[in-house]
Amino acid sequence: MVGSKGYVLNGTVLLLIIPIFILFLSTLTMLDYENRANCDSINSNNVMSTFKDVKDNIPIITLDVLNNTAYGVIEENMTIINSSEYVKAKVQERIDKLIYDCDVNCTIKTITSYEEDPFYIEVNSTITVQKGNVKHAENISQLVSVEGLPDPLPFTKCDSISHNLTSIEYYHSLAAYLGGANGSFYENATSPFIIRKCPYEPYEVHGSALVMIDCIQNGYYHESNDGACYLCRLEGKATCPHRGLETFIIPHGLNNGSTIASVDHVIFGDLYEGSPFIINSTTVYILFLDEAHRKKYGIK
Numbered sequence: 001m002v003g004s005k006g007y008v009l010n011g012t013v014l015l016l017i018i019p020i021f022i023l024f025l026s027t028l029t030m031l032d033y034e035n036r037a038n039c040d041s042i043n044s045n046n047v048m049s050t051f052k053d054v055k056d057n058i059p060i061i062t063l064d065v066l067n068n069t070a071y072g073v074i075e076e077n078m079t080i081i082n083s084s085e086y087v088k089a090k091v092q093e094r095i096d097k098l099i100y101d102c103d104v105n106c107t108i109k110t111i112t113s114y115e116e117d118p119f120y121i122e123v124n125s126t127i128t129v130q131k132g133n134v135k136h137a138e139n140i141s142q143l144v145s146v147e148g149l150p151d152p153l154p155f156t157k158c159d160s161i162s163h164n165l166t167s168i169e170y171y172h173s174l175a176a177y178l179g180g181a182n183g184s185f186y187e188n189a190t191s192p193f194i195i196r197k198c199p200y201e202p203y204e205v206h207g208s209a210l211v212m213i214d215c216i217q218n219g220y221y222h223e224s225n226d227g228a229c230y231l232c233r234l235e236g237k238a239t240c241p242h243r244g245l246e247t248f249i250i251p252h253g254l255n256n257g258s259t260i261a262s263v264d265h266v267i268f269g270d271l272y273e274g275s276p277f278i279i280n281s282t283t284v285y286i287l288f289l290d291e292a293h294r295k296k297y298g299i300k
């Protein structure tokens with residue numbers, strides 16, 4: 001009898017225990033679920049902030065690599081064969097050294113001259129960031145301005161030239177580069193050192209002496225279909241198939257006659273003549289310009 005009572009009691013206890021056990025298990029699952037959700041949300045914030053950081057770093061690193069590369073050409077006579085690939089490899093190297101507590105995979109796919117505006121370089125990359133179950137991947141395209149960077153082109157063409165913060169002094173080297181009668185016009189010539197976009201648009205307003213003098217004195221650069229883009233300038237090319245830039249090279253003396261036109265892609269590449277254009281203001285300047293450039297800058 002006692003035994004059977006015992007069984008009854010055990011049965012009741014068992015009936016009570018089962019729901020308690022179920023309740024306990026479900027609480028555990030819920031806790032685990034909540035824990036994982038919390039973890040995912042922390043990871044997600046982490047992934048997004050890492051993604052943003054990598055993304056923000058790309059244009060900063062690219063600008064620094066462009067600047068270092070240009071100074072390598074200017075100060076150390078470095079020769080760059082394929083500037084796109086060279087700069088891309090350097091940027092990738094620097095990106096790979098960034099340290100995060102997420103798995104980061106950032107591939108710089110291309111670095112090219114921006115087709116819409118030669119004052120910009122376009123960087124295309126893929127960034128993948130992962131932590132735990134959270135993953136974010138994106139293909140991005142970013143623009144880096146070349147304004148403020150030094151112009152390496154003249155340094156690939158002439159020896160013994162110098163620069164200060166704003167302009168290049170050619171002394172005898174441009175005359176030597178051009179040689180003969182043409183060269184003598186460019187004895188002690190000067191040209192800009194830093195890329196700065198000319199604010200005077202449309203370009204025809206350069207027909208006014210005040211605008212032209214200000215443009216020359218500030219060493220501005222202009223968009224040009226003939227002049228080289230920044231990446232090609234790093235390779236020592238004066239002209240290239242991309243939309244590019246041009247600036248004036250300013251002769252020192254006021255010589256009569258005609259000589260190679262005073263535009264950098266003409267002097268360092270195309271080599272055609274221009275006739276004198278004297279800009280008379282408080283300072284007197286002379287430029288030699290061909291018909292096409294006279295038309296472009298509104299000079300009659």
Ligand SMILES: [Zn+2]
Pocket residue numbers: 198199200206215220221222
């Ligand atoms: Zn200008």
Ligand SMILES: [Zn+2]
Pocket residue numbers: 113228229230231232233240241242244
């Ligand atoms: Zn180019």
